[in-house]
Amino acid sequence: MALAGQDTNVKRRDASGPGQAERFPIVSMVLLALTFIGMMISIWMIFLYAPTDAIEGDAQRIFYFHLPSAIIGMLSLGIVALGGIVYLWKKDERWDWVARAAAELGTVFLTFALITGSIWGRTTWGTWWTWDARLTTTLILWFIYIGYLMLRSYMGRTPASARAGAVLAIIGLIDVPIIYESVNWWRTLHPQAVLPLGSSPQLPLEMLLTLVVAFITFTLLFSFLMVQLYQLEKMQTLAQQLRASVE
Amino acid sequence: MIFFEQVIAILWKDIRYELRSKQMWAGMGLFALLVLVIFNFAFDLRVDNRAAVAPGALWVSFVFASMLGLGRTIAAEREKGSMDRLLLCPVDRKAIYLAKLLGNMLFIGVVEIVALPIFAALFNVPLLLGPLLPIVLLGTLGIAAVGTLFSAMAAATRARELLLPILVFPLIVPIVIAAVRATGTLMVPVSNEPPWLGLMVAFDVIFLSISMLTFQYIVEE
């Protein structure tokens, strides 16, 4: 199984020797195992432990997957921006690897959030989509991620590409709250279906517990995937550098 | 005031260059007008609809025309290599950005000024040039501030005409919302409107500052 980290010995400028690379398979395996366990527990809790919602019925259980992916997808932009800022400051390309990994993962998690959110919306409000502030901002954020990925892809693996990505992420991060507010203001003129989430009463304890467990599971999944993608970026950069030195 | 001298110098160079090539102006202007005409067919413009759709139509055409205009300076510079020569001089990178921004705004602004009376005529709405001017100015500034920065980024890639809107459109959502609503309230005054102009000012200040500060990272080799 092609788990990241089983690197062979390589001479590199900032010699991260064999010791560090061999440690990673353990980290990866531990994270994978924890994620798997977490998933199993979550599934049990979501389908069997958590009570059925009185108003929405069974479909409400989508929420337990939807909310963690949405939040993690959004927070990932912070990681991209952080990686970018530190890269601009220290010029250490490892931070750019973090940024690229976080951008890809953010897109993936946000895609799942949008899909599950849409299905959930279909069952609750009868529409596949509504232009409320939360959903709209999530969609715009998704576009920002895609723009980031396209930009990085077009510009390749160069310092200029890393710098451009960093600037895009910083601007995106600062813009998202502004986008949210402006859509909110715009929405007050067109009141439509109200999201049950924000104005819902206190969640019963079982539901809250299930949500927390699901959240932890998704965080573990995110961490595991981050490690894999980071190693992927590292190896791709390395391969490119070596190839350049040969030609 | 060396900084502003640099800005004016670069700006003047760009203006002289643009004045020589008239195609871009005509192209952008025609494009803006065509978008307005298409809107007429896209939406059923009976009297009551018109007031609702007009601000949107205006700003869609402005945004698209801006995208056309934004691509030009940086792309032209890169091709000619004059950007590299400019960077060799000890010019403040912020001055370069400001000059590009002002050049873009001037360019887009001329197209907008020409398009406005025609827009008023086509949609049969009052021109209201006075109150409209601050809205157009702030809106264009917001779009151009972000757009100038990203056009420098996209210029380094092959698919720059495609990439620029993809990067810029999501980020200018607040400005577009504010500009359309502000224009709309001007035509059909509504009570209890959120402070759209204030939002535009805030957006412009924030993103102008950030763009000025980060431009150097985009442009340095």
Added chain:
Amino acid sequence: MQGLTYLVVAYVIVWVGLLAYLGVVMLRIRGVRTELAAVKELVREQQEKSS
């Protein structure tokens, strides 16, 4: 019953999607590792030629 269908569909999509993505990531890692080995071979050959 309708709600249950949507629920199942949603979870199936997420699960299949996640597993598919996981698979893609693993494939990419394997691909890079192969390329890395190949390039290192090239480097070694070149070093032997020059020495």
